Amino acid sequence: MNLEKKISTGQVLRLLALLLAMLVALSGVIAQVSSALAEATARDVTYRYFDEALPRLATGPSAVTWQSAPAPLDRPFGPAEEAIVGTALTHAWAAHAAAMETGTAMGLADHFGSIALERASRAATVSGARMVVLQQVARPVFFHADGSLLQIEAEALIARFHIDETGALTAHTVTRDTTLTTLANEATGWVLISHERLASEGLAVTYARLASGPLAGINYYPAETPWTKFWQGFDAATIAEDFDRIAGLGGNAVRVFLQRDTFLDDRTAPQALDDLAELLSLAERAGLSVVPTLFDLRGGYEGATWANDAAWLARVLPVLEASVAVAYVDLKNEPDLDMDLQGPGQVEAWARAMLATARSIAPDLAYTIGWAHPDAAPLLADTLDLITYHDYGPVAESAAALDHVRAVAGDRPVHVTEIGETAFSLVVGRFPASPRAQSERLAARMMALAGADGIFVWTLHDFPEPDPAAIGRSPWVIGLQGHYGLIDATGTERPAAEVTRRTFANLLNRISPGDAQ
Amino acid sequence: MNRLVLLILVLLAGPARADTMIADAFGLYPSSSDGARAGWSGLQSDLFFPEETRVMEPGPADTVLIVFGEKSLVAGDGTGLAAALLFDAAGNLVTDGTAVRLSAADGTRTQRTRGGIASRQVQAGSVTGRFHASAETGSGATLRQSSRVSYRVIPALSGLAAELTPPAAALPAEEILQLEAAPLTGASGALPPDGVAGALFLSHADGSHTFVPATWIGGALQAPMLSRDIAGAAAARLFLPFSESAPVPVEIARLAPGAALNLSATALPTIGATRLSLGPFTTSQGHHLHDGSPVQLRVRDAAGRVFQSENWLLDGVAEETVPSRDLPFDIVVTSPLGTSRLTLMEATQ
Incomplete structure (x- = not known):
């Protein structure tokens, strides 16, 4: 008897649907388990003292630079006085910025007295108004013989802006003001008793043209030391080897990340600056242009911290400006993602102030901001030398997004400074992704972005231990983020590497529309 | 439309x-x-x-503040600074070039403001004392004055010389002594400020030294010391920050006994002992010898046995229990008042 049973098309379809439903359910379960695991691995820690629980703030350089007195003073004003008064001024203006943000004058009396306290307190009550003193170059013009009264003239870089009730930025100006500040040495230290604005000039904005042509690059961390480990574990030999691999992929650029705290903290900054100079040198030797991304992992945008950021720029930008390898500077990675939490106006105000400060320090460098989404491209477009954004969205929308950004940029270059696909496979070598799927998606993305002036792939290597400080503790996310490399953990190129090689060759060898005419 | x-x-x-x-x-x-x-x-x-x-632009001056320092200037070559800070009615620093009259003991001079501040140096001069400084601007209806601030002109400490007065006679023991010194005056005869510190040193014949912190109040030396355990000859010197006096001979009298020493005894038959009580030990000035003064006793009983002890005075009296009832006792007592010999014939029951 023939017991063969014919299986109908409907049964096959039902079976496939069932399989699909199981896969979807399985991924949901995995995601839930991952979240639970992430929570479980976050331990409760009990601290005895606040000092132990709170993160130690990086202490950076003073926001005040001193020049000599223009005429002899009644009392010597030496390095000790410069340090003490410089600190008093920095703290006073940070307190003033904080008072304007909070709308309360509490705390101002520690730093201001007499007329200045009245005025600072009054200024704090103006809804939405903000002022941040970014830098000061000061010189003493009067110092009482008994050390009780001091007057200084200063050239101060100051940002003033206004944020309305919706959080939007409605006014912004950065000026270089000439000021006259009188301080009294009271029992608790130096306090400002008078402060007047004598003159002001707007900063001349000069835009730099990009010296480089198209850029085909890689967002770079070594396999073993991504994110916060990079500068701590700086290894020139590994970096040189990786830069050669990038050049071997046909790339001519590398995007690197400078963490804010590492270059701000006086304990770590000197070595980090030396390492940065060495990295630039290694890149130049490998024939790679460098796009340094500043202020990485910066937490918060409070005005009281901006003077530190200005000092950070004064420290880092000269190193970048001195190197022929730097193509342009990415001021901040994905600040549009911070706007929901920090307020769009506050983030935009910070970016405008930092761009103005950066241009005053290193006017010959070109600047951009690495937006997370193409929709953010119009933001600050008037202040940037090129427009850059990241594209992890649906591939089908990539070409249209590029066109949209191109319209915003006008005749300025457009670079897509992050694209990438994970090769993370958890189930049967195919789910949620695979090396083959990675290469196919990457190829589709790169084809859609063929009109860009620059493309940077995330990233060169897989990360066996992705940094939880950057991506969190969820095993699911760690799995995904740890497998974006064109080179896997064994050091073997994935198929996506060959896709990248071909795309880079096309990008760098193509004739520009201008040349074709 | x-x-x-x-x-x-x-x-x-x-x-x-x-x-x-x-x-x-x-x-x-x-x-x-x-x-x-x-x-x-x-x-x-x-x-x-x-x-x-x-x-x-700021308005005319409405508030004048004065800051003066140093607060103590040394006569002859000291220099202070008088600075005036001027604000208009709205709290703005006044216009540069505003005339300010700055007054102090050395006169009144006009200075002009820059950044709202006008200042001038003030010379101490040779006259010591307490003086005032002030600042004013304008005249008539526009006159604005600061409050007055005081400052002192003091003699230079480097010009002060210490001089001890030799005591006319031996100084008593067990007393709070105050050596005499010539009044401390500066070159112009002015008294130095209260609180000038120095030291009084006594070097004793046995090689020991006594250190007494000294202060001058109203020009007079204040260096009290208790003359205890420093009997005999000594050389006294006075030290100031910039000078040292010549040594002056000082004699501190030894303690002398006053009234005769009383001796009483109580028999303790159950333990075969006798309780001795000696005192009060009084000085020739009529005081009890101070608590803690050392007393040595040597007791020989009738059987020839000798008992020795170290004792201390309390309320002027020394007490000791001798493990013997063989009277009479021959007792030798040694104390800071000297040595005495006593005989105990009977003890109360």
Whole structure:
């Protein structure tokens, strides 16, 4: 008897649907388990003292630079006085910025007295108004013989802006003001008793043209030391080897990340600056242009911290400006993602102030901001030398997004400074992704972005231990983020590497529309 | 139609002039909201209408503050600084070039402000004492004065010389002594400020030294010391920060006994002992010898046995229990008052 049973098309379809439903359910379960695991691995820690629980703030350089007195003073004003008064001024203006943000004058009396306290307190009550003193170059013009009264003239870089009730930025100006500040040495230290604005000039904005042509690059961390480990574990030999691999992929650029705290903290900054100079040198030797991304992992945008950021720029930008390898500077990675939490106006105000400060320090460098989404491209477009954004969205929308950004940029270059696909496979070598799927998606993305002036792939290597400080503790996310490399953990190129090689060759060898005419 | 055009133009216009933001020394404010702030001197720039930017000039001086230091100037070559800080009625620093008259013990001089501050040096002069400084500007209805601040001119410590007066006779023991010294005066005869510190040193014949902290109040030496355990000859010297006196011979008398020493005894038959009580030990000045003074006893009983002990005075009296009832006792007592010999014939029961 023939017991063969014919299986109908409907049964096959039902079976496939069932399989699909199981896969979807399985991924949901995995995601839930991952979240639970992430929570479980976050331990409760009990601290005895606040000092132990709170993160130690990086202490950076003073926001005040001193020049000599223009005429002899009644009392010597030496390095000790410069340090003490410089600190008093920095703290006073940070307190003033904080008072304007909070709308309360509490705390101002520690730093201001007499007329200045009245005025600072009054200024704090103006809804939405903000002022941040970014830098000061000061010189003493009067110092009482008994050390009780001091007057200084200063050239101060100051940002003033206004944020309305919706959080939007409605006014912004950065000026270089000439000021006259009188301080009294009271029992608790130096306090400002008078402060007047004598003159002001707007900063001349000069835009730099990009010296480089198209850029085909890689967002770079070594396999073993991504994110916060990079500068701590700086290894020139590994970096040189990786830069050669990038050049071997046909790339001519590398995007690197400078963490804010590492270059701000006086304990770590000197070595980090030396390492940065060495990295630039290694890149130049490998024939790679460098796009340094500043202020990485910066937490918060409070005005009281901006003077530190200005000092950070004064420290880092000269190193970048001195190197022929730097193509342009990415001021901040994905600040549009911070706007929901920090307020769009506050983030935009910070970016405008930092761009103005950066241009005053290193006017010959070109600047951009690495937006997370193409929709953010119009933001600050008037202040940037090129427009850059990241594209992890649906591939089908990539070409249209590029066109949209191109319209915003006008005749300025457009670079897509992050694209990438994970090769993370958890189930049967195919789910949620695979090396083959990675290469196919990457190829589709790169084809859609063929009109860009620059493309940077995330990233060169897989990360066996992705940094939880950057991506969190969820095993699911760690799995995904740890497998974006064109080179896997064994050091073997994935198929996506060959896709990248071909795309880079096309990008760098193509004739520009201008040349074709 | 014209009204429609006007409406469109109004809608297209930027911020109305009444609502513009003004940037000043302390931040931003809406121009329509704070008239007082508009009076703060210095640059006030209009963010949206730069042509409206203006420099507010300060008004005439309304408040004069004076800062004077050092507070103590040394006569002869000391220099202080008098600085005046001038504000107008709105709290702005006054215009550069405002004339200020700065007065002190060395006269009145006119200086001109820069950044609201006018200052001049003040010479101490040779006359010591307490003086005042002040500042004023304007005249008549515009006269504005500071409060007065005081400062002192003091003699230079380097010119002070110490001189001890030799005591006329031996100094008593067990007393709070105060050596005499010549009044401490500066070159001009002025007294130095109270609290000048120094030291009195006595070097004794046995090689030991006594250190007494010294202070001058009203020019007079204050160096009290208790003359205990330092009997005999000594050389006294007075030290100041910049000078040292010549040594002066000092004799401190030894203690002498006053009334005869009383001796009483109580028999303790159950333990075969006798309780001795000696005292009060009195000095020739009629005081009890101080508590803790050492006393040695040597007792020989009738059987020839000898008992020795170290004792201390309490309330002028020494007590000892001797393990013997063989009277009479021959007792030798040694104390800071000297040595005495006593005989105990009987003890009370």
